[in-house]
Amino acid sequence: MLAPGTYFMQGSQALAEAAITAGLRFFAGYPITPASEIAEHLAKELPKRGGIAIQMEDELASIAAIIGASWTGAKAMTATSGPGFSLMQENIGLAFMTETPIVIADMQRAGPSTGQATKCGQGDVMQARWGTHGDYASITLAPNSVQEMFDLTIKAFNLSEKYRTPVVLLSDEIIVHMRESITIPPKNKIEIVNREKPKKGETMFFGGEEVPPMPAVGEGFNVTVTGSTHDEYGIRVTADPVVHRKLVERLVGKIQNNTDKIVEVESYNIGDCKVGIVSFGCTSRAVYEATELANKKGIKTGFIRLKTLWPFPEKQIKALAKTAETIIVPEMNLRQVFLEVKRVAEGAAKVIPLNKVDGGEMITPEEILAKIIRSD
Amino acid sequence: MSSEFSVKTYLRDIRPPFCAGCGAFTVMNTFLRTVNEMGYQDLCKFVFCSGIGCSSWIPSPHFKADTIHVTHGRSIPVATGVKLMRPNLNVVVFGGDGDIVGIGLSHLIHAARRNLDITVVMVNNMIYGMTGGQVAPTTPSKAFTTTTPYGNFERPLDASKLVTTAGACYVARWTTMHIGQLKESFKTAINTKGFAFVEVVSQCPTAFGRRAGFKDAGEMLRWFKANSITLEEANQLSEEELTDKIVVGEFAKKEAPSLTETVYAVLKEAQKE
Numbered sequence: 001m002l003a004p005g006t007y008f009m010q011g012s013q014a015l016a017e018a019a020i021t022a023g024l025r026f027f028a029g030y031p032i033t034p035a036s037e038i039a040e041h042l043a044k045e046l047p048k049r050g051g052i053a054i055q056m057e058d059e060l061a062s063i064a065a066i067i068g069a070s071w072t073g074a075k076a077m078t079a080t081s082g083p084g085f086s087l088m089q090e091n092i093g094l095a096f097m098t099e100t101p102i103v104i105a106d107m108q109r110a111g112p113s114t115g116q117a118t119k120c121g122q123g124d125v126m127q128a129r130w131g132t133h134g135d136y137a138s139i140t141l142a143p144n145s146v147q148e149m150f151d152l153t154i155k156a157f158n159l160s161e162k163y164r165t166p167v168v169l170l171s172d173e174i175i176v177h178m179r180e181s182i183t184i185p186p187k188n189k190i191e192i193v194n195r196e197k198p199k200k201g202e203t204m205f206f207g208g209e210e211v212p213p214m215p216a217v218g219e220g221f222n223v224t225v226t227g228s229t230h231d232e233y234g235i236r237v238t239a240d241p242v243v244h245r246k247l248v249e250r251l252v253g254k255i256q257n258n259t260d261k262i263v264e265v266e267s268y269n270i271g272d273c274k275v276g277i278v279s280f281g282c283t284s285r286a287v288y289e290a291t292e293l294a295n296k297k298g299i300k301t302g303f304i305r306l307k308t309l310w311p312f313p314e315k316q317i318k319a320l321a322k323t324a325e326t327i328i329v330p331e332m333n334l335r336q337v338f339l340e341v342k343r344v345a346e347g348a349a350k351v352i353p354l355n356k357v358d359g360g361e362m363i364t365p366e367e368i369l370a371k372i373i374r375s376d
Numbered sequence: 377m378s379s380e381f382s383v384k385t386y387l388r389d390i391r392p393p394f395c396a397g398c399g400a401f402t403v404m405n406t407f408l409r410t411v412n413e414m415g416y417q418d419l420c421k422f423v424f425c426s427g428i429g430c431s432s433w434i435p436s437p438h439f440k441a442d443t444i445h446v447t448h449g450r451s452i453p454v455a456t457g458v459k460l461m462r463p464n465l466n467v468v469v470f471g472g473d474g475d476i477v478g479i480g481l482s483h484l485i486h487a488a489r490r491n492l493d494i495t496v497v498m499v500n501n502m503i504y505g506m507t508g509g510q511v512a513p514t515t516p517s518k519a520f521t522t523t524t525p526y527g528n529f530e531r532p533l534d535a536s537k538l539v540t541t542a543g544a545c546y547v548a549r550w551t552t553m554h555i556g557q558l559k560e561s562f563k564t565a566i567n568t569k570g571f572a573f574v575e576v577v578s579q580c581p582t583a584f585g586r587r588a589g590f591k592d593a594g595e596m597l598r599w600f601k602a603n604s605i606t607l608e609e610a611n612q613l614s615e616e617e618l619t620d621k622i623v624v625g626e627f628a629k630k631e632a633p634s635l636t637e638t639v640y641a642v643l644k645e646a647q648k649e
Contacts, residue, residue: 025461026460028453028456047643047645047647048649050643050647052460052643054456054639056453056456057453057482057483057486058482060449060450060453061452061453061456061482061483062453064450064453064454064456064457064483065453065454065456065457065460066457067446067454067457068444068453068454068455068457068458068459068461069457069460069461070457071442071444071457071458072457072458072461072462073461074461076457091446091447094446094447217423217442217444217458217465218423218442218464218465220420221442222420222441222442223442223443224436224437224442224443225442225445226436226437226443226444226445227445227446227447228445234437235388235390235437236436236437236445
């Protein structure tokens with residue numbers, strides 16, 4: 001673990017160091033641009049701290065291995081990009097269904113398919129939300145700086161441990177490859193959450209409370225983990241409709257019901273703005289300047305930056321829609337967060353998309369400013 | 377061990393879902409008898425991983441043990457994560473031929489290549505039984521299945537040979553007619569330091585036997601007995617003469633550094649720095 005202090009480092013390093021700080025014990029991954037540097041950093045640093053980093057044969061194996069490791073009580077993570085994230089989706093559902101805390105870092109690039117592998121994109125927003133099959137609730141965090149890569153990676157581990165669920169750290173090629181100064185706080189200033197463990201003799205690991213305690217294998221609990229529908233004791237129940245409903249509603253509910261505790265946004269001037277901008281990740285960096293320029297021109301402008309993408313910060317967006325006449329949603333995809341903002345605004349404000357999929361070309365402050373001026 | 381021993385000692389009180397005459401009963405029974413003979417009073421030193429298919433239900437949730445029942449084909453990489461973090465536990469994977477050499481084949485090869493110290497028990501019933509009898513990578517040529525109604529136009533995979541080539545330390549194949557040998561192989565597999573693979577050719581009277589012309593499980597077992605030949609015998613035969621034969625025996629038995637050994641050696645080295 002890095003000593004407290006100021007460092008100049010790449011996003012990938014900040015992510016990896018944060019994971020180690022959060023207590024990462026097992027990393028499994030498969031090479032993919034632009035996430036490979038995370039695996040490389042962990043391959044070097046994790047063994048020094050007694051943890052294991054292994055390169056698996058593909059992304060399916062990578063996520064399967066971290067699920068296995070998590071059931072030994074270890075904090076476990078994988079890192080990938082869009083194509084690999086797609087390959088992991090089935091087992092993200094398994095982790096959700098079996099309430100296995102894992103962290104999946106997805107460094108977005110320009111897709112679909114191989115697309116432009118070295119260029120930035122923000123097209124995995126909906127994949128992070130709906131990627132696996134069946135009913136699912138996602139926790140997805142979106143950092144916009146190297147500092148936040150550190151902070152939100154720790155938060156991702158904390159949320160996964162607290163809610164016993166997979167958490168996606170959805171970053172992008174720009175943030176993961178960017179180098180900035182970051183400050184590592186003293187150890188006692190960093191909150192680390194560890195999963196609740198059962199007491200001896202306990203048998204209910206899959207129900208009974210919103211987030212049941214999680215045993216580890218080899219501790220004598222005889223835990224039955226299954227991706228099939230199961231009762232509170234983990235026993236497969238393939239035909240009882242009530243068991244299925246109760247399970248799925250609890251799994252989705254434990255995230256939905258805690259939206260207020262999970263959601264984090266950065267906002268500016270939303271109580272008094274005519275134009276509001278909703279953005280996330282690398283795009284939000286241009287929003288700071290665009291907002292400043294617009295306000296200098298006398299157009300009252302504010303913004304909400306989504307540090308949490310899922311569960312969607314509906315309350316915050318609703319509040320913005322009440323004050324702002326127009327909400328602009330810049331993103332490096334063809335309308336994903338836009339659809340959510342429009343849904344939540346329910347016509348209270350005019351929601352305008354600003355999209356760019358020019359193979360990694362970022363949305364500039366000028367482009368956002370032009371949109372603000374036109375909407376004024 | 378006491379003659380009053382019952383495999384129920386190791387089982388939850390849950391009725392197994394297998395059809396009458398299914399080979400999974402034999403595999404379950406033989407495995408638990410082996411464990412008992414090895415002196416394990418309970419299964420607390422074991423973790424069982426399995427994927428999807430009838431054979432994956434042998435341990436989960438029936439074994440009174442830690443059982444991790446996962447997605448189709450991914451039991452071996454899950455077991456990889458478990459074994460690397462808990463090297464002192466016996467990690468055993470149960471799966472069918474569809475799970476292990478169909479959808480999950482690459483993981484099997486890589487686990488053997490890595491010499492991951494786990495035991496994989498592949499129950500080869502030559503069919504996708506749970507889904508109703510579709511052709512598998514292990515289905516004999518010309519066999520009738522629901523998806524090869526004119527007979528299988530493909531060739532079956534020899535899983536044990538493949539795993540041997542991939543570097544496994546222990547590989548054995550028996551049928552559900554070879555209980556004694558199977559028990560010995562389970563013992564050797566569990567005691568193997570490195571990757572161990574036990575293939576059990578097993579009867580699925582419901583989804584395979586019926587369409588293949590066997591009137592019941594007993595007839596399938598007699599067929600196993602009549603068609604099984606030892607590796608030594610097989611070495612004397614041509615490929616053509618081997619068609620329809622089940623080659624049984626120990627394909628590999630060797631020592632090599634296991635993955636947990638090499639991984640933990642690296643950790644020790646890295647921590648010196």
